[in-house]
Amino acid sequence: MSAMSQPPPLPHPEAEWRAHLAAGRFMLQRSRASGAFVFYPRIAQPGTGAQDLEWVPACGEGRIHAATLVRRRNPAESYNVVLVDLAEGPRLMSRVDGIAADAVTIGMPVKARIIEEEGQPLLVFVPA
Amino acid sequence: MSGHRGFARGGSAIVGAATFGIGACPGLAPVDMAARAALMALADAGMALGEVDALYTSAPHEALGGLELAEYLGLAPRVTDCNRTGGSAFEVYVQQAALALEAGLIDCALIAYGANPASNPPPAVGMTRQSPWEAPYRPLAPISSYALAASRHMHLYGTTRAQLAEVAVAARQWARLNPEAALRDPLTIEDVLAARMVSDPLGVRDCCLFNDGAAAIVMVRAERARDCARRPVAVLGAAHAVTHREISSMPDLTVTGAAISGPQAFAQAGVGPGDIDVAMLYDAFTITPILFLEDLGFCPKGEGGRFVAGGHVAPGGGLALNTNGGGLSCVHPGMYGLFLLVEAVRQLRGEAGARQVPDAELAIAHGNGGVLSSAATVILARG
Numbered sequence: 001m002s003a004m005s006q007p008p009p010l011p012h013p014e015a016e017w018r019a020h021l022a023a024g025r026f027m028l029q030r031s032r033a034s035g036a037f038v039f040y041p042r043i044a045q046p047g048t049g050a051q052d053l054e055w056v057p058a059c060g061e062g063r064i065h066a067a068t069l070v071r072r073r074n075p076a077e078s079y080n081v082v083l084v085d086l087a088e089g090p091r092l093m094s095r096v097d098g099i100a101a102d103a104v105t106i107g108m109p110v111k112a113r114i115i116e117e118e119g120q121p122l123l124v125f126v127p128a
Numbered sequence: 129m130s131g132h133r134g135f136a137r138g139g140s141a142i143v144g145a146a147t148f149g150i151g152a153c154p155g156l157a158p159v160d161m162a163a164r165a166a167l168m169a170l171a172d173a174g175m176a177l178g179e180v181d182a183l184y185t186s187a188p189h190e191a192l193g194g195l196e197l198a199e200y201l202g203l204a205p206r207v208t209d210c211n212r213t214g215g216s217a218f219e220v221y222v223q224q225a226a227l228a229l230e231a232g233l234i235d236c237a238l239i240a241y242g243a244n245p246a247s248n249p250p251p252a253v254g255m256t257r258q259s260p261w262e263a264p265y266r267p268l269a270p271i272s273s274y275a276l277a278a279s280r281h282m283h284l285y286g287t288t289r290a291q292l293a294e295v296a297v298a299a300r301q302w303a304r305l306n307p308e309a310a311l312r313d314p315l316t317i318e319d320v321l322a323a324r325m326v327s328d329p330l331g332v333r334d335c336c337l338f339n340d341g342a343a344a345i346v347m348v349r350a351e352r353a354r355d356c357a358r359r360p361v362a363v364l365g366a367a368h369a370v371t372h373r374e375i376s377s378m379p380d381l382t383v384t385g386a387a388i389s390g391p392q393a394f395a396q397a398g399v400g401p402g403d404i405d406v407a408m409l410y411d412a413f414t415i416t417p418i419l420f421l422e423d424l425g426f427c428p429k430g431e432g433g434r435f436v437a438g439g440h441v442a443p444g445g446g447l448a449l450n451t452n453g454g455g456l457s458c459v460h461p462g463m464y465g466l467f468l469l470v471e472a473v474r475q476l477r478g479e480a481g482a483r484q485v486p487d488a489e490l491a492i493a494h495g496n497g498g499v500l501s502s503a504a505t506v507i508l509a510r511g
Contacts, residue, residue: 122264
């Protein structure tokens with residue numbers, strides 16, 4: 001088979017998501033048929049297998065679903081790790097910045113922010 | 129009954145069981161330990177190595193561990209498995225071995241495992257990849273995942289850290305009756321609450337051990353079991369459910385796959401939680417038995433914390449839970465599921481010494497894998 005006849009490679013969903021993030025956009029996948037949102041990004045909707053996923057901007061709003069404080073011995077600082085329920089439905093792991101690490105509470109409204117950490121764009125949340 | 133879903137109640141039995149090297153087992157490789165436990169379990173059953181025609185193992189650092197142990201023991205099994213459903217793998221093996229025995233595909237299943245992470249620290253690069261969706265936030269693996277589930281349970285149901293501590297204290301009280309258990313010093317609720325916090329709401333005493341240990345069991349069909357050296361332990365039911373891989377994809381942080389595997393295994397067995405004399409429920413962290421008690425039907429959803437309070441699951445309490453001392457105080461070499469089965473067998477044979485549950489007839493062994501990701505339930509009965 002010649003190179004010309006090969007289909008173009010599918011973009012890797014994770015790479016595509018990170019490219020959006022690097023450009024300052026927090027995007028989610030959504031099934032055209034069902035309208036349901038998908039996170040983390042993949043090649044098909046979990047459960048249905050629908051391959052009609054399109055990228056749409058996330059509104060950036062969410063609420064804390066669960067939270068833990070990871071303890072570090074001095075002088076390292078303890079930090080929070082949370083699960084956020086996005087307004088669109090999916091849940092994801094993240095961190096809440098802009099507040100004392102131990103002040104994060106379940107149910108707290110938060111909004112998304114893209115920061116740079118260790119040279120990479122990173123999705124975090126701040127109190128809404 | 130539709131609940132049977134193809135499983136033959138009591139069609140197979142566990143006829144040999146052994147542990148080896150619990151606590152500290154320096155100088156050996158994991159495969160040496162698994163082989164030693166395997167030979168001990170076969171001797172316990174009064175069976176010869178050459179009778180084994182199915183091998184089930186989960187090597188700690190060797191992806192091809194099933195092939196490795198077959199070669200080591202000089203076996204050419206009809207069935208070899210090295211599944212990766214985490215600590216629940218061994219309850220899954222009971223299910224798979226029972227089905228293969230029932231089908232006539234195999235005649236004798238050996239399930240064996242050994243690991244010595246305390247004496248022989250695991251390689252820095254493991255067999256699982258870090259989740260790109262979680263690792264950037266630096267959760268401690270796996271404790272922060274369980275801490276997130278615990279935080280949600282506390283938020284929804286008012287579960288307290290003191291109730292979590294009850295699980296650790298009860299486990300320690302059982303361990304103090306078990307000469308094999310690694311931790312046998314007294315432990316109080318206050319000790320657990322005052323221990324160093326690791327990932328809130330879990331402190332260091334809410335976490336299982338990471339020590340050495342090996343175990344093995346032998347399974348045959350019920351008719352063959354009658355000719356074995358020891359009183360057989362019948363496999364009444366076995367079911368498995370997978371709900372996710374990473375905690376951020378868990379459908380409901382307070383409902384585990386035990387809510388699926390438990391009712392299925394109980395339906396196969398034709399018994400319910402109220403009939404159980406000994407409950408061996410994987411205690412990777414203090415929150416896990418609380419979730420499993422609820423999901424398996426020992427108490428309503430949300431009541432697990434109150435269920436374990438007041439010493440209810442300690443020696444002399446209402447339910448004998450994790451009578452060997454559990455992963456919290458006896459042994460947890462990374463995958464603990466096989467030790468649950470061995471302790472259930474010992475209780476049902478009446479061999480548990482000072483910790484023996486009087487007249488134990490029915491036991492449940494519930495395995496957990498990943499981060500509450502895989503749930504496998506086995507119901508066993510005195511033969």
